[in-house]
Every structure is written in C-alpha cells, then in structure tokens.
Amino acid sequence: MTDTQAQTPTTWLNRPVPSIKQDRIVQPSAVETEPSTECPNCHTLTTNTSLIFNQYVCPDCDHHLTMSARKRLEWFFDSITGELGQNYQAGDPLKFTDSKPYPLRMSEAQKTTGESEALIVMNGKIKNLELIACAFDFKFMGGSMGSVVGDRFVMAGEKALAERKPLVCFASSGGARMQEGLLSLMQMARTSAVIERLRLAGVPYIVVLTNPVYGGVTASLAMLGDVHISEPKAMIGFAGKRVIEQTVREVLDEPFQRAEFLLDKGAVDMVVHRHELVDTVYRLLTKMMKLPNVG
Secondary structure: OOHHHHOOOOOOOOOOOOOOOOOOOOOOOHHHHOOEEEOOOOOOEEEHHHHHHOOOEOOOOOOEOOOOHHHHHHHHOOEEEEEEOOOOOOOOOOOOEOOOEHHHHHHHHHHHHOOOOOEEEEEEEEOOEEEEEEEEOOOOHHHOEOHHHHHHHHHHHHHHHHHOOOEEEEEEEOOEOHHHHHHHHHHHHHHHHHHHHHHHHOOOEEEEEEEEEOHHHHOOHHHOOOEEEEOOOOEEOOOOHHHHHHHHOOOOOOOOOEHHHHHHHOOOOEEOOHHHHHHHHHHHHHHHOOOOOOO
16 A cells, blocks of 8 residues: 555545635725815815815814805804895906906906805804804905905995994905006005994904915905904915015014914914804904893
8 A cells, every 4th residue: 555545535524625715895985985185284185074064174283274255154154144245246447468368367266266256245143143244265366356356345344334233354365456456456445444434433343364364455454453363373464475585685484474473463363263263253243242142
C-alpha cells in the first residue's frame, strides 16, 4: 500500500469548506448624496439641508457663511406681510460699458441671484412687533448701491417714518455702483437724509453689519444707525485692506477691520452670533420703543 492510499480518505466531515467572498456594501454618506457646501474657513463639507437648519453657520468651526438677502429676511421675520419696492427697476442712464455693458451685467446678476436688485425690503413681524427690514445681497454685483437700491431704502425709511415702525438694515456691500457714477454716489446723501428724519422723529433704526461692508455704504447708511450690531468676524471698512496697505506702506495684520477689532475701537456696539441675532434685535427695539418684552 502506498503512502497515498494510507492517507485518511476525504469525506464530507473533513472536506475543507471553501470560503465565500462577500462584497461589503458601503453606504454613501449624506454629503455624497445631498447637495453640499464647503466651509471657506475649515473646508468641511456640510449638506445644504444642515446649513439651512443651522442658519448658514458651519457646525464644525462656527464660521458664518454668506446668506442671500431673501433667505436672511425669511429667517429674520416670524411672519412677512409684504415685499416693498419691487416696482423700482434700474435703467442705464450713462450707457456705461467696461468689459461688458451695464445692462448685460444686470441681467447676469438677476439670473444668478433670482433678484431684480441688490436690496430687498420686507414688512413683517417679530413676535408682537411690526417692523420693516431690508437686506443687501452681496452676490448681486457685490451688493453695490445704485439708484434703485437708494430708491428702495428711502422708500423703506419713509414708510417706517409714516407708520412709526422701526427699520432694520442688514448691510453687506462693496460700496457705490461704479456703473452709475455720480447717480450712485448721490444715494449716500439720500439714504443719510431719510435716516436723519427717522432720528428726529424718534423712530429706531438698527444696522446689522454682515460680511463684508465697504465703500459708500459704510460711509452712509451702514454707520448711521442708533445701534450697530455685527456678526462675528465680519469685515467692515471704507477702503479695503490692500488699498490701505498700498497707501501707508505697512502690513496690516489680523484682526484689522474685523468686527471684533471695530468693537474694541468703539466703531460697533456689539458682536452677536447669528443664532442670537433675532432675540437681540427684538430686545433692543422693545427697550427703544418702551414696549413690553413678551419674551
């Protein structure tokens, strides 16, 4: 008998069982299946649903992302009773053309944002308080202030004056709109004049400075409030940081022109987290108008 014959016969009891390879199914994460946004500060991807729920504040690093004007006002008001100034539409009085004609730039901005202009005005309520609020949309030509922006702001101020309702402005702008030249610069005087009328009549005007606020908007309506609130780390100034550095021949380190720097220097009254902004504005307005705070 050979060695092979002497070996133990293979039966179903000692036959090796072949391994069964199973492919592991990896479930895609939410950020891979839902539309997501990358935080410009920490570069974390967050689903748009989560951002909306968190008021466009990064859940990882607490960075305040840009909000559109419409979303900001819809978040700010408990109820909206109407939108104002939609009948104002921009023309092309100077026939201005840089690399593109002004009407083409307007058309592209309207298509990108879904808005007709850089400023939106709404009438509504926070709890028991009726007020008027306006917001700049920075994605609309850098939130620049042209004739229509001035018209809408003045209309909002005059309505607030006539109905004795407080006015709140969410400012975010690169400044006056160069395509309208002197007509744009004139809006600085017009908006400042209606704010002075509000002050003389004792109607509160609160400014919320969001990121960024520069140029002619800073030099007029954005810094003439009864109270100036800023969101954390917002950039606020007249000339940009790089322009100033080229002028004074010095490097300006952080936090120059940040909200916290301006708070320390007395240029703004408070820096408030977006989650606490509605309650803060409401408390301020009820005190200024000597109304009961309903909580």
